[in-house]
Amino acid sequence: MHYYTFHPKDYMSKTGFLAPLEDLAYRRMLDYCYLNEKPLPSDVDEIALLVSMRSHSDSIAVVLRYFFELTEDGYINDRVEKEIEAYQEKSEKARVSARARWDKRKPKKDSKASKDKDSCERNANASETHDGRNANQEPITTNQEPVTNTNGDDEKSLNIPFDVFWKTYAKSVAKDKCEVKWESLSDKIREQIMQHLPAYVASTPIKKYRKDPMTYLNKKGWLDDIIVDEPGINQQSQPSYSSMNVNAKYEDPDYDPLDGLSSRAGALHENY
Incomplete structure (x- = not known):
């Protein structure tokens, strides 16, 4: 063509x-x-x-x-x-x-x-x-x-189609309800959502910590601040378990859980 x-x-x-x-x-x-x-x-x-x-x-x-x-x-x-x-x-x-x-x-x-x-x-x-x-x-x-959609939907007249929001949010929960909610929003609100959404999705890479899309729409999640953890904060105050082996003493074949009890008992006897 x-x-x-x-x-x-x-x-x-x-x-x-x-x-x-x-x-x-x-x-x-x-x-x-x-x-x-x-x-x-x-x-x-x-x-x-x-x-x-x-x-x-x-x-x-x-x-x-x-x-x-x-x-x-x-x-x-x-x-x-x-x-x-x-x-x-x-x-x-x-x-x-x-x-x-x-x-x-x-x-x-x-x-x-x-x-x-x-x-x-x-x-x-x-x-x-x-x-x-x-x-x-x-x-x-x-x-x-x-x-013209023969099913009566008016998605084609929206300034931003619902599929654009759905693919960007990338958490499939209650799609039908979300679509109805999306169509009820104003053009300005849909634009505000699409300006906020990519950064919000990037800040919640683990989907289980990301709000359900219906919750995001109902509670106006696009107005919330995006909080990103800053590296280095409180790192020294947190114990490092990666270098610890809490089961080391139990893995020793010569370890005796009663070893040392007699010496501690003798010390107690002398004190009293």
Whole structure:
């Protein structure tokens, strides 16, 4: 595809939380998929090379995390896949239609047609090539249009889709309830959450110490300070058990638990 319709309002509503370099990476990655009609490679550094952003692999990784899915064929974007499939189907129908129109226009074989055979064949080839090219380059008019969900969900109209929050939080507890809560929040609150969430997740690498996502949403966890343990504090005051072997005396085969009792008893007798 050398052309596709772009809707800035729809695009900005889904990508408002991206940093400028992340936004640039996303646009170039979309252009690559549309132009080549195939997924992105599975290697981040190779993608960075293809979109001329070799020193910004971290920005590309963020975009892949939120907007692409890794498959056997590489990274795909659901919206791009649907648009390319529709485009190819429409192009094929256009080619078939052009062929049918041309077949109807072909003159019947007669004496005059025989005399002008060479001329007719040249004209036919020229017209068929023109029709085929136009069919391939016909723009897609539905690109970037909101998709209507037949189940009644309005996720596509959210400024930040629920899946973005869910994948970032990375703790699967009460997903359905969390999705309902997420959709009830305002656009501004969702943006505040996505600004706070990556740092909060990084501060709680062990998931059992991370709040359940529903608790985070209900108690406005995005307003809490992120507390990170500072290295070196109270380290000297804590006993080091790594160098201690509290069972050493019990591992000695010559150890006698009654040894020494007689000497201690004699000392007690002398004192009294």
